[in-house]
Amino acid sequence: YAHRILSAALKYAVKMEVLYRNPVQVVDPPRVEKREVQPPDVGTVNGILTALEKEGDRFFPALRLIAYSGIRRGECLGLHWQQVDFTRQEITIVKSLVRSADKGLILEPPKSRASRRVIDLDGGTMEVLREHKVRQMEHRLLLGQNYADHDLVFPDEFGRPLNPMALTRALNRATKRVGTDGIKLHDLRHFHASLLLQSGQNPVLVSKRLGHSAVSMTLDIYGHLMPGWQKEAAEVFAKAMSQGS
Numbered sequence: 001y002a003h004r005i006l007s008a009a010l011k012y013a014v015k016m017e018v019l020y021r022n023p024v025q026v027v028d029p030p031r032v033e034k035r036e037v038q039p040p041d042v043g044t045v046n047g048i049l050t051a052l053e054k055e056g057d058r059f060f061p062a063l064r065l066i067a068y069s070g071i072r073r074g075e076c077l078g079l080h081w082q083q084v085d086f087t088r089q090e091i092t093i094v095k096s097l098v099r100s101a102d103k104g105l106i107l108e109p110p111k112s113r114a115s116r117r118v119i120d121l122d123g124g125t126m127e128v129l130r131e132h133k134v135r136q137m138e139h140r141l142l143l144g145q146n147y148a149d150h151d152l153v154f155p156d157e158f159g160r161p162l163n164p165m166a167l168t169r170a171l172n173r174a175t176k177r178v179g180t181d182g183i184k185l186h187d188l189r190h191f192h193a194s195l196l197l198q199s200g201q202n203p204v205l206v207s208k209r210l211g212h213s214a215v216s217m218t219l220d221i222y223g224h225l226m227p228g229w230q231k232e233a234a235e236v237f238a239k240a241m242s243q244g245s
Helices: 001-015 042-053 060-069 073-075 124-147 163-178 186-198 203-212 216-223 229-244
Strands: 090-093 096-100 105-110 117-120
Touching: 001 105, 001 186, 042 060, 042 163, 042 186, 060 163, 060 186, 073 096, 073 163, 117 203, 186 203, 186 216, 203 216
Parallel strands: none
Antiparallel strands: 090 117, 096 105
16 A cells, blocks of 8 residues: 555656656565455344434434445435435435545545446335434524534534544444444445345446446455355356257
8 A cells, every 4th residue: 555655656756757767666565465355244233223223323324324325434424415315215426525634524526437326225214314304404493503504414413524433433332332343334335235245136236336436346345255156157057068969
């Protein structure tokens, strides 16, 4: 990672004629072994979400949405109500909340064209969002002029962009309460993808849902979680050979 950052920085220096060559290009970075993704199981995620809902945790709707849609944390916190369609039961991802070193929390377009997407949601999750909107409107009326309305689905208590770490800390507290320490927020995205693939959903559909730039990325990350594919391929090949002979 350090090699990649330095290489990009010094490449720009060469372009700006500050350096005459990029010394990092002659250095081979160490090989990094990829760790296989091991998402939590259904029981664990259900336990966490149930605990959050029973306690009336204000972050429950956001964490439920991430688990049931596979969107990224920044995409969740950058979602506006105008991008939530209750009639068609879908959300549209067009912005992501990121932290800038000089500007603080800002909304930016997705980094790739594939990340700009429409995601269908189940009826239960839409109902959670609908109830969340009602509570948010009541809270807004209570604060009056102290509430800065940015139309965000998941703002802070005063309507401003929410610090992403607040969502992460909420999940950490919930996992400790139910005895499942070690689960990270991004694991909910991994969980969503793996459960769909293990349920037999087309990898292309899962890739589109996650906003991956190519289906090969989805298979590279989650291919090991798809049991039976090799055996099915072997049987299909043998059947084709027997029919041909």
